[in-house]
Structures are given as C-alpha cells and as structure tokens.
Amino acid sequence: xxxxxxxxxxxxxxxxxxxxxxxxxxxxxxxxxxxxxxxxxxxxxxxxxxxxxxxxxxxxxxxxxxxxxxxxxxxxxxxxxxxxxxxxxxxxxxxxxxxxxxxxxxxxxxxxxxxxxxxxxxxxxxxxxxxxxxxxxxxx
Amino acid sequence: xxxxxxxxxxxxxxxxxxxxxxxxxxxxxxxxxxxxxxxxxxxxxxxxxxxxxxxxxxxxxxxxxxxxxxxxxxxxxxxxxxxxxxxxxxxxxxxxxxxxxxxxxxxxxxxxxxxxxxxxxxxxxxxxxxxxxxxxxxxxxxxxxxxxxxxxxxxxxxxxxxxxxxxxxxxxxxxxxxxxxxxxxxxxxxxxxxxxxxxxxxxxxxxxxxxxxxxxxxxxxxxxxxxxxxxxxxxxxxxxxxxxxxxxxxxxxxxxxxxxxxxxxxxxxxxxxxxxxxxxxxxxxxxxxxxxxxxxxxxxxxxxxxxxxxxxxxxxxxxxxxxxxxxxxxxxxxxxxxxxxxxxxxxxxxxxxxxxxxxxxxxxxxxxxxxxxxxxxxxxxxxxxxx
Numbered sequence: 001x002x003x004x005x006x007x008x009x010x011x012x013x014x015x016x017x018x019x020x021x022x023x024x025x026x027x028x029x030x031x032x033x034x035x036x037x038x039x040x041x042x043x044x045x046x047x048x049x050x051x052x053x054x055x056x057x058x059x060x061x062x063x064x065x066x067x068x069x070x071x072x073x074x075x076x077x078x079x080x081x082x083x084x085x086x087x088x089x090x091x092x093x094x095x096x097x098x099x100x101x102x103x104x105x106x107x108x109x110x111x112x113x114x115x116x117x118x119x120x121x122x123x124x125x126x127x128x129x130x131x132x133x134x135x136x137x138x139x140x
Numbered sequence: 141x142x143x144x145x146x147x148x149x150x151x152x153x154x155x156x157x158x159x160x161x162x163x164x165x166x167x168x169x170x171x172x173x174x175x176x177x178x179x180x181x182x183x184x185x186x187x188x189x190x191x192x193x194x195x196x197x198x199x200x201x202x203x204x205x206x207x208x209x210x211x212x213x214x215x216x217x218x219x220x221x222x223x224x225x226x227x228x229x230x231x232x233x234x235x236x237x238x239x240x241x242x243x244x245x246x247x248x249x250x251x252x253x254x255x256x257x258x259x260x261x262x263x264x265x266x267x268x269x270x271x272x273x274x275x276x277x278x279x280x281x282x283x284x285x286x287x288x289x290x291x292x293x294x295x296x297x298x299x300x301x302x303x304x305x306x307x308x309x310x311x312x313x314x315x316x317x318x319x320x321x322x323x324x325x326x327x328x329x330x331x332x333x334x335x336x337x338x339x340x341x342x343x344x345x346x347x348x349x350x351x352x353x354x355x356x357x358x359x360x361x362x363x364x365x366x367x368x369x370x371x372x373x374x375x376x377x378x379x380x381x382x383x384x385x386x387x388x389x390x391x392x393x394x395x396x397x398x399x400x401x402x403x404x405x406x407x408x409x410x411x412x413x414x415x416x417x418x419x420x421x422x423x424x425x426x427x428x429x430x431x432x433x434x435x436x437x438x439x440x441x442x443x444x445x446x447x448x449x450x451x452x453x454x455x456x457x458x459x460x461x462x463x464x465x466x467x468x469x470x471x472x473x474x475x476x477x478x479x480x481x482x483x484x485x486x487x488x489x490x491x492x493x494x495x496x497x498x499x500x501x502x503x504x505x506x507x508x509x510x511x512x513x514x515x516x517x518x519x520x521x522x523x524x525x526x527x
Contacts (some may be wrong), residue, residue, distance in 0.1 A: 019271050019512060025388040044290035046341040048282055057280075058266050058273055068280060070341075072290040072513065079390070080513055082287070084279050091293075 005097035007077050009035040018079045040075035042093045045085060073097065145408060148240040149367035149526060150233075150375040152183025152360035153484035158324055158353040158469040162255060166354065168199045171253035171471070173212060175356030179249060183360040184370060190360075192218035192245030194236060196228035196252040196473040198264045208251075218245035222476075226422045226508025227382070227517035228252060229357075229476035234380045234519070236361045246363055253356025254472025261352050264472070271512050284424075284510055285349055289341040291514060292427040295394045296343070299430075299444040303343055307334040308448035309426035310347045310466050312456060317463025319494035324351050325467040348426055353469030357477035359484060367526070373488045376526045378501075379408035382519035385511070393514030394427070398435035398505070401520060406437070409522035413437045416522075417499040418458035418486055420479035422507040423465050428515075432505050433459070436520060458496045461486060479504050480521075487525040500525045 007018040012029035023030055048068040071085045073095060081097065089095055156174045159166070172195060180187055193216050195205045205221040218239050222228040229252060236248040256264070265284065266277040281287075292306065311334060317323035329347065337345040367374040381401040406412050419438060421429045430448070433439050439447045451457045462468045462482040465475050483504045485491045502523050509517040 019275055021388075044293040046286050046289040046293075046344075047339075048286045048341045049339060050282075057277060058263075068282070068286075070279060070281065070286045082276065082279070082281070082513060 002098035002100045004036050005038070005081075005099045006034045007037050007075070007079055007081075008032040009077075016077045016079045018075075018077075018081060035077060037075045037077040037081075037097055040073040040081060040095055040097055042071045042085065042089055042091050042095055043074050043080075045069065045071040045089065045091055071095075145379055145410070146237045146241065146377045147364050148237040148361050148377065149364050150359050150377070150480075150484050150523075151362050151367050151370055152179045152181075152185070152358075153481040154178030154182050154358055155322060155474075155478065155481050156253070156356045157322060158355040158471055160324060160351070160353055160469075161257065162354045166255065168197055168253060168255045169203065169208060169211065171255060171354060171356035171474070172197065172200070172208060172251050172358075173356075175253055175358035175474075176212060176249055176251050179251070179358035179360050183362075184372075185247065185360065187212070187214060190214055190247050190249050191216050192236065192239060192248030194220040194222060194232040194248065194250045196222040196224070196232065196476055197254055198225070198472045199254045199256065199260055216245070218248060224476070224506075224509055224517050225473055226424060226476050226515070227384075227506035227519050228473055228508075229478075229480050230380060230504065230506040230519040230521050231382065231476075231517075233359070233361065233377070233480065233521065234382060237377055237380070240361060240363055247366065248361045249358055250361065250477065251356060251358035252473040252477045253354075254474060255354045256352050256470075256472040257354065258352065269511065272510075275512070285341040285344055287510060287513060288348075288425040288427060289344045291393045291431075292343050292348070292425065294392060295427050295431065298394060299442075301445060301448075303335065304331065305445055305448055306343070306348070306426050306430075307331055308453040309423075309429050310334065312452040313423070313460050313464045314467050315456060316458070316461045316494055317467035319492070320462050320468060321492075323463040323468040324353055325463065344425070347466070350424060350465040350470035350475075353471045355469065355471035355474050357471070357474040357481045359477065359480055364526075374526050375484050375487045376524045378411065378522040378524050379405055380519060380521045381405040381408065382517075384518070385516045386518075389512045389514065389516070391514070394431050396431055396435050396515070397518035398432050398507075398520065401518065402436050405520055405522065411501060411522060413503075415501050416503045418461060418483075418496045418502045420460060420483045420502060420504040421464075422475070422479060422505050423460055424470070424475070424507070426466070428507060429459065429464075432507060432520075436503065436505070438503070458486075458499075461491065461494045461496060476506055476508070479506070483523050487523060
C-alpha cells in the first residue's frame with residue numbers, strides 16, 4: 001500500500017519544503033499547499049546494516065531488523081528526500097517517489113519509499129495545506 | 141601578538157574516564173558530577189567559588205540544570221542548559237564569556253555528559269527531533285550513519301577521494317590515541333585494518349563511526365583577574381563565531397556554515413589558519429573533519445588528497461590529539477566539550493605523551509544537530525595560551 005508522495009509549497013513564493021516548515025524561509029509566509037512529487041534522481045545510496053535483530057520503536061512496537069536500503073534523492077520538486085529504496089536501484093537512477101503507510105507493524109508517522117519509475121500520472125490534485133492558518137500571516 | 145579579545149579565561153578542564161558499559165548505578169548525573177568535581181579540582185578552586193553553571197546532555201531528563209545545581213550544592217546567579225549537541229560546548233562557552241565580561245557571574249562551570257549505551261543511543265536518535273521521530277526513525281534510519289554515508293559519498297566525488305583517502309583521518313587520529321590512556325581505541329590501526337573493518341552503512345565502516353561511550357566533560361571559566369592569581373597558564377579565547385540553520389537544509393551538507401564564519405572568525409582573532417599549532421575538529425565522522433578544515437581555510441588550495449596523506453598522516457599535523465571521538469569515544473553531548481577539554485590540556489602543556497610542543501594557538505570547532513539531511517549548527521573558537 002502506498003500513496004502519492006507530496007511535499008509542501010509556499011503559496012506566495014513557490015518555495016518547496018520537505019519536511020514541512022511553519023514559516024517560509026524565503027518570504028515568511030505561513031500559507032502552504034500540498035504539491036505532488038512523482039520522480040527524482042538517486043544521488044547517493046547505502047545499505048544500512050541492522051543494529052540488532054529486533055528493536056523497539058518510540059511507538060512501543062517491535063521491529064524485526066534487516067538491512068535497509070536508503071538513498072538521498074533529488075526530487076523533481078527541487079528538494080532532497082531521504083527515502084527507503086527498492087532492491088536494484090542504483091546511484092543515478094530515476095525513481096518514482098511514493099508514500100507508504102504503516103502496514104505489518106504500526107509505524108508512527110510517514111515512511112517514504114521510492115520504487116523504480118514507471119511513468120504513471122498524478123493521482124490527485126494538490127490541496128491546500130495550512131498548518132497554522134491562524135498565524136498572523138506573512139511579514140513584510 | 142595582540143592580547144586575547146575576550147576578557148574571560150578557561151582555568152580548568154577535565155574528562156571522566158569514558159566507559160563502554162557502565163554499571164547501572166552510574167547515571168548521566170553521575171558522569172556530569174564527576175566531570176564538574178574533577179574540573180574544579182584541576183582549576184584549584186572550591187565549589188563554593190562557582191557562581192554560574194551550564195550543562196548539556198541528551199539524557200538528563202526529567203532533570204535540568206537547576207536539579208544538578210541543587211544536587212551539587214551550588215548557589216549560583218547564572219544558569220543555562222544547552223541542547224545543541226556537538227555545538228553545545230562552544231555555544232555555552234560563548235555565552236559564559238559574555239556573562240563574565242558583563243559581571244553577571246564571575247566563575248562558571250560548563251559541563252556535559254551522558255550515560256549512553258545502545259538502547260539509550262537509539263532512543264536518542266529516534267527522538268532526536270520531530271522529523272527524526274516521524275520521518276526518519278520509521279524508515280528505519282537507525283541513527284545518523286546513513287546520512288553521513290551520503291555526505292561521505294558526495295564529498296568523495298567532489299574532491300576525488302576514495303576510501304583509502306578518507307582512511308587517513310581515523311588512522312592519524314588513532315596514532316594520537318595510542319598516546320592517550322583515556323581513549324577507548326588505543327591499538328594502532330593500519331590501512332588494512334581500516335579497509336577490512338565491518339561495513340555499517342557503506343562507504344562507512346566501523347572505524348568511520350564513533351564508539352558510543354558514557355562519560356562527562358567540564359571546563360571552568362572565570363575572569364582574567366582571577367585567572368592571573370592562580371599562578372599557572374590559563375586559556376584565553378581570541379574569538380568565537382557561530383552560525384545556525386544558515387541554509388534551511390537546502391545545501392549539500394559538504395559546503396557548510398563554517399565557510400560563512402571563516403572570514404569573520406579569523407578577522408576577529410587577528411590570526412590566520414597558518415598560525416594554528418593544532419586543531420580540534422568535531423569528528424562525528426571523518427568526512428566532517430575534512431569539511432570543517434576545508435571550510436575554515438585550513439587545507440591549502442583545497443588539495444584534500446594531499447592534505448590527508450601528507451599533512452595528517454605523514455607529518456601528523458596535530459588534529460584531534462586525544463584520538464578524537466573516533467578513537468576516544470563519543471559520550472553523547474560530552475562530545476561537544478571533548479575538543480575544548482583537549483584544547484585546554486594542550487595549551488597548558490599538560491597533555492602528557494601526546495603534548496604538542498609549543499602549542500600557543502589552536503582552532504576548536506563544534507558541529508551538530510541534524511535537522512533532516514545534515515548538521516545545522518556550526519561554531520568555532522580560536523584559543524590561546526596565556527602564561
């Protein structure tokens with residue numbers, strides 16, 4: 001199970017933030033919208049050795065450990081994303097970014113995974129994401 | 141040479157033994173308290189002369205600086221708690237100097253420490269901040285090693301370095317560590333040892349990652365007048381410069397905020413990189429030693445390959461003479477004070493077998509606080525022996 005991968009974009013100046021920020025670092029706006037990001041390029045990758053056979057996550061759940069393939073990905077939206085990558089992905093590969101919800105174990109938060117690009121189209125239109133709509137708004 | 145530009149002096153420094161597997165009754169506060177007592181003893185002053193206290197720790201909660209103040213029986217008029225990890229030591233020193241110059245306090249103890257074993261380490265890294273907890277821990281990231289593997293790969297590509305070149309950093313530091321009875325890794329390391337070491341997150345292997353230890357570090361800072369009365373060398377601070385979140389994590393992590401503070405730092409200090417007798421660079425990973433030395437202007441013509449083989453390994457230019465965290469160990473937030481403690485010992489001529497002869501001026505740095513892809517917090521100090 002995975003969902004389209006989204007970053008946030010400043011409504012006022014277009015700055016792309018991932019993970020989300022509160023005020024835009026460029027124009028200090030607090031108005032953000034969701035922006036889907038389909039693809040990116042793997043700039044670096046590693047295979048992280050497991051630190052133990054099992055270990056406990058902050059949620060209290062136990063995670064069986066195996067090696068984890070991780071990459072730094074330069075997304076088409078311009079922002080760098082740290083993601084888990086599918087086997088066979090190499091540096092320089094173009095990948096499709098997906099967001100993966102918790103499945104077998106109840107992981108907190110979001111997991112980003114990147115599968116090999118298959119050129120599929122956007123699945124949803126961007127929606128307004130306003131984490132702090134009651135903020136005083138942009139500063140001059 | 142001009143006088144130091146700040147009017148405070150470091151008069152004491154100490155580090156507890158770094159322990160791999162401390163007994164259960166040795167808690168974070170135990171290590172911090174032992175470092176405080178040892179630093180006061182080193183300075184030759186009594187606890188009751190202290191009127192300011194600062195502390196940095198990842199694992200002191202639910203206690204804070206004031207709880208330790210109480211447990212150590214101190215009455216103080218200046219207190220701070222610093223949460224900036226590898227940048228906490230120099231950050232606290234920067235604040236303490238100004239407090240002393242302004243008369244808010246006369247004698248300040250700055251301490252840091254953690255009881256840090258595997259379980260505590262992963263608890264710390266998984267909850268390092270909200271982004272770690274929500275975006276990184278579930279990957280699972282398992283601590284910062286993978287992120288610094290990316291930076292190592294990126295830096296190697298930018299400067300034409302292979303593993304054999306990065307190896308010079310931990311091997312040279314290990315050579316220094318053989319002369320430091322306090323280091324947890326003291327056996328000499330060869331290139332073969334390095335190349336054969338266990339892969340953790342390639343290109344990083346075991347010897348690119350700091351050994352996790354428990355321990356504490358502390359320094360004592362006071363006025364130049366009080367320091368002058370102690371009848372032994374003290375350490376002056378010619379300049380400190382810091383920068384935090386200078387690029388909103390949009391940079392590449394290998395051209396850093398240190399490049400932004402380079403010119404203001406040397407200008408304020410009135411000396412240059414060529415004047416440094418030694419450098420104490422925050423070494424969470426070998427790549428960050430090179431990034432900082434480069435960004436601060438310590439690597440001539442940015443010929444990094446020549447620098448690591450000739451300057452660091454062959455000439456053994458003094459960088460991280462304790463062995464650094466890579467050989468001495470990383471005791472959590474104490475890593476932010478480790479380089480300052482070693483700096484003080486070197487400048488006072490009390491570094492034993494690893495003493496750098498004639499050390500008068502040194503560069504000491506702090507770095508840390510990964511927000512998403514790389515560190516956000518940078519600071520550097522130029523320290524000087526005051527006879």
